[in-house]
Amino acid sequence: MKKPWAVFKREYLQAVRKKSFLIMTVLTPFLFGALMIIPSALAVKGVGEKTVAVVDGTGRLAAAVAEGLRAAPADDPGKDAAGSLERPGRGRRATLPGNVRAEYVSAAGRDPKEAARPYLDRLHSEKAGERLDGVFIVPGKAFEDPSLTLTYYSRSSTDLIVQERLGRVVNRALERERLTGRGLNPAEIDALLRDLHVDAVQLTKGGEEKAGGEMNFLAGFVFVLLIFIPVLIYGQEVMRGIIQEKTDRVVEILISSMTPFELLSGKILGMAAVGLTQIAIWVAMGGAFAAWGATAAAAAGVNLGQFLRPTLAVWFLVFFVLGYLINVCIYAVGGSIVNSEKEAQQVLGPVIIVMMLPWFLVMPIIMNPDSTLSTVLSLIPVYTPITMFIRILVSEPPLWQVGLSVVLAAATILGFFWVTAKIFRLGLLAYGKRPTIPELWRWLKVA
Amino acid sequence: MSVILSVRDVAKSFGDVKAVDGVSFDLRPGTITGLLGRNGAGKTTTLRMINGIFFPDRGEIRLFGGDSKDARDRVGYLPEERGLYKKMKVLELLLFLAEIKGRASAAMKGAAEKWLKRFELWDRKDVKLEELSKGNQQKVQLIGALLHDPEILILDEPMAGLDPVNVVLVRRLLLELKAEGKTILLSTHQMAEAEKLAEEIVLIHHGKVVLGGSLAEVRASSGKSAVHVDFEGDGAYLPTLSGVAGGRVDTNHAELALAAGADPQALLRSAMERLAIRRFEVVEPSLEEIFIEKVGESTLEAERTAAA
Numbered sequence: 001m002k003k004p005w006a007v008f009k010r011e012y013l014q015a016v017r018k019k020s021f022l023i024m025t026v027l028t029p030f031l032f033g034a035l036m037i038i039p040s041a042l043a044v045k046g047v048g049e050k051t052v053a054v055v056d057g058t059g060r061l062a063a064a065v066a067e068g069l070r071a072a073p074a075d076d077p078g079k080d081a082a083g084s085l086e087r088p089g090r091g092r093r094a095t096l097p098g099n100v101r102a103e104y105v106s107a108a109g110r111d112p113k114e115a116a117r118p119y120l121d122r123l124h125s126e127k128a129g130e131r132l133d134g135v136f137i138v139p140g141k142a143f144e145d146p147s148l149t150l151t152y153y154s155r156s157s158t159d160l161i162v163q164e165r166l167g168r169v170v171n172r173a174l175e176r177e178r179l180t181g182r183g184l185n186p187a188e189i190d191a192l193l194r195d196l197h198v199d200a201v202q203l204t205k206g207g208e209e210k211a212g213g214e215m216n217f218l219a220g221f222v223f224v225l226l227i228f229i230p231v232l233i234y235g236q237e238v239m240r241g242i243i244q245e246k247t248d249r250v251v252e253i254l255i256s257s258m259t260p261f262e263l264l265s266g267k268i269l270g271m272a273a274v275g276l277t278q279i280a281i282w283v284a285m286g287g288a289f290a291a292w293g294a295t296a297a298a299a300a301g302v303n304l305g306q307f308l309r310p311t312l313a314v315w316f317l318v319f320f321v322l323g324y325l326i327n328v329c330i331y332a333v334g335g336s337i338v339n340s341e342k343e344a345q346q347v348l349g350p351v352i353i354v355m356m357l358p359w360f361l362v363m364p365i366i367m368n369p370d371s372t373l374s375t376v377l378s379l380i381p382v383y384t385p386i387t388m389f390i391r392i393l394v395s396e397p398p399l400w401q402v403g404l405s406v407v408l409a410a411a412t413i414l415g416f417f418w419v420t421a422k423i424f425r426l427g428l429l430a431y432g433k434r435p436t437i438p439e440l441w442r443w444l445k446v447a
Numbered sequence: 448m449s450v451i452l453s454v455r456d457v458a459k460s461f462g463d464v465k466a467v468d469g470v471s472f473d474l475r476p477g478t479i480t481g482l483l484g485r486n487g488a489g490k491t492t493t494l495r496m497i498n499g500i501f502f503p504d505r506g507e508i509r510l511f512g513g514d515s516k517d518a519r520d521r522v523g524y525l526p527e528e529r530g531l532y533k534k535m536k537v538l539e540l541l542l543f544l545a546e547i548k549g550r551a552s553a554a555m556k557g558a559a560e561k562w563l564k565r566f567e568l569w570d571r572k573d574v575k576l577e578e579l580s581k582g583n584q585q586k587v588q589l590i591g592a593l594l595h596d597p598e599i600l601i602l603d604e605p606m607a608g609l610d611p612v613n614v615v616l617v618r619r620l621l622l623e624l625k626a627e628g629k630t631i632l633l634s635t636h637q638m639a640e641a642e643k644l645a646e647e648i649v650l651i652h653h654g655k656v657v658l659g660g661s662l663a664e665v666r667a668s669s670g671k672s673a674v675h676v677d678f679e680g681d682g683a684y685l686p687t688l689s690g691v692a693g694g695r696v697d698t699n700h701a702e703l704a705l706a707a708g709a710d711p712q713a714l715l716r717s718a719m720e721r722l723a724i725r726r727f728e729v730v731e732p733s734l735e736e737i738f739i740e741k742v743g744e745s746t747l748e749a750e751r752t753a754a755a
Contacts, residue, residue, distance in 0.1 A: 002546070002549055003546070003547050003549070006543060006546035006547050006552075007547070010532075010535075010543050014532075014534065014535070248529075248530060248531065248532070248533060249526055249528045249529065249530035250530045250531060250532055251530070252495070252498070252500050252524070252526045252530050253524065253526065253530045253544065253547075253591070254547065255498075255499065255500050256498035256499055256500055256519060256522070256524045257519055257520070257544075257547040257548055258519070258547055
């Protein structure tokens with residue numbers, strides 16, 4: 001055990017003492033924060049000011065449009081409190097543009113298309129005051145003929161949020177008008193059309209009730225990133241280290257002193273310790289922020305405590321280590337068979353994309369944690385760490401599945417260690433020449 | 448005669464190139480053996496196999512009789528090219544190297560200090576390797592090979608990159624280590640160096656051992672030894688003595704070529720029976736001459752033909 005320990009110590013100290021480690025450790029949380037805050041801030045502030053013209057062929061929607069745009073959030077009261085990134089009580093959804101100003105044009109008795117013509121021209125007007133972001137056309141017989149369509153013209157084909165919102169406003173108005181036609185008074189209609197807010201609650205097997213909803217998405221992403229980032233950074237680092245040892249020929253000294261298994265276990269575990277150290281520092285740094293965040297979240301009615309359960313911390317550690325080791329082994333194999341970093345990128349590129357699969361599937365996995373897709377992915381060892389962790393985070397997968405996935409992943413890691421050590425050992429024989437796949441296979445069998 | 452390292456019929460090919468093709472030799476404890484050969488003869492590949500870096504395609508290598516569990520820890524290895532972590536500090540690296548040979552780094556600090564001082568590197572102990580000159584890196588590498596006090600030292604071109612003062616320093620050190628009972632195997636293509644250090648020679652060429660044995664045996668076997676004799680009396684019969692392949696006799700001086708394997712001492716005794724010997728000198732060919740005779744003739748011949 002002495003020799004792996006010597007390697008472990010060396011790898012750890014060399015990595016932790018580097019300036020880049022310090023810089024990465026300090027800067028990453030800030031970059032992270034910026035990445036999360038800037039887009040939502042932009043969505044609220046920057047994109048918010050939109051001016052559209054509503055050309056109404058029926059001539060009866062003036063009040064509905066004016067009121068609907070002003071009080072749009074009233075459509076789903078309560079959701080804001082939990083979902084908004086802003087402080088509660090402002091009554092505005094962060095995910096929607098802050099403000100849509102509508103110029104109402106009554107085109108009663110006229111062809112709304114004709115009436116809209118001057119406004120459509122203004123879509124591409126150069127003058128700032130005149131310029132419109134969109135034109136919404138309601139056909140004249142909208143109240144009578146349900147087969148008609150509303151049309152939204154805009155400069156960009158992806159102005160979905162405004163389109164959605166105007167559509168809802170107009171449809172609500174249509175509902176009201178139809179009901180008024182049946183002899184109901186406006187007060188009754190309001191009462192009839194009132195939506196109830198849906199409160200998302202996760203009921204655990206133990207009968208505990210936990211708040212569900214959007215915070216779970218956020219937590220899922222944060223944890224996935226916490227698993228992924230160190231893997232990407234230190235996987236590369238391990239690979240670079242191995243390539244460096246080969247080019248510097250240190251490897252001759254190492255291999256003449258210990259077995260490849262001893263060398264690789266010391267190396268990979270040393271780097272894992274570096275990653276864990278970094279995360280521990282981030283957690284500590286996050287502590288202060290979280291204390292502040294928790295107060296804010298509590299004010300917003302979100303119970304952050306449910307994401308910081310001790311069991312979750314244990315699972316995080318387990319899946320972090322598993323995910324880390326699996327990925328690093330892959331990088332180590334890469335480092336063993338190539339002779340330069342450039343070559344390594346070519347060889348590993350496709351492999352990394354395959355490994356990243358769960359990252360692209362985070363959304364469906366979070367939304368359907370117990371689906372067949374999620375279950376299958378969580379039992380495939382290379383995907384276990386992220387998928388199973390997400391499932392544990394947002395749901396309660398059967399314990400046997402969790403156990404099985406951990407056992408499978410651990411077995412895979414041992415297998416990877418073994419294969420990596422072999423390939424590493426034999427890769428040395430190919431000094432200066434990248435082995436072909438048949439050669440690799442032969443090496444595995446020989447040693 | 449005990450054997451501390453035995454290499455038996457070892458071969459290694461890289462693709463179609465037979466780098467080493469059936470090499471055998473033994474190391475006796477407490478000797479310095481020179482592994483000689485031209486560039487590309489297979490010296491480094493042989494040393495790498497001894498150190499477990501390459502697996503031989505066939506043959507067997509036994510260290511310490513083959514049943515020592517910590518055999519690798521009892522060997523010190525100086526690779527041909529520098530094999531050092533460039534970003535590490537000198538002392539830190541040396542302690543790491545001792546540690547992977549199974550020594551506790553705390554216990555090695557004293558030894559490391561002793562060696563660094565001896566090699567005039569103590570004041571640079573906290574300097575990164577990449578900031579040292581090539582010669583100094585070579586010295587650090589050498590300290591790394593012997594810091595853990597190995598019984599066998601395997602040195603691949605130990606003098607490469609050293610200035611003459613350091614060459615003397617290292618030569619003295621190697622002789623000292625030998626006196627302490629260490630066994631040393633060193634590869635070199637500098638014959639003069641080998642002649643000063645080695646008592647055993649293994650000459651390989653195209654992956655095969657073409658000559659092996661003690662320096663004296665090797666010289667004797669070359670068949671190029673000569674005897675210069677100054678005498679008083681009638682020496683005309685000298686070339687007819689057994690062991691003499693031929694020669695030229697003047698009034699008081701004879702130069703005799705020895706037959707292969709002949710014993711000059713026996714010749715001296717026979718000569719003394721009838722002549723008063725004033726001077727008797729065995730003129731042995733230098734290792735370089737033997738080397739060129741064994742492995743270089745064809746190349747030099749080809750060159751001569753090409754020039755002509």
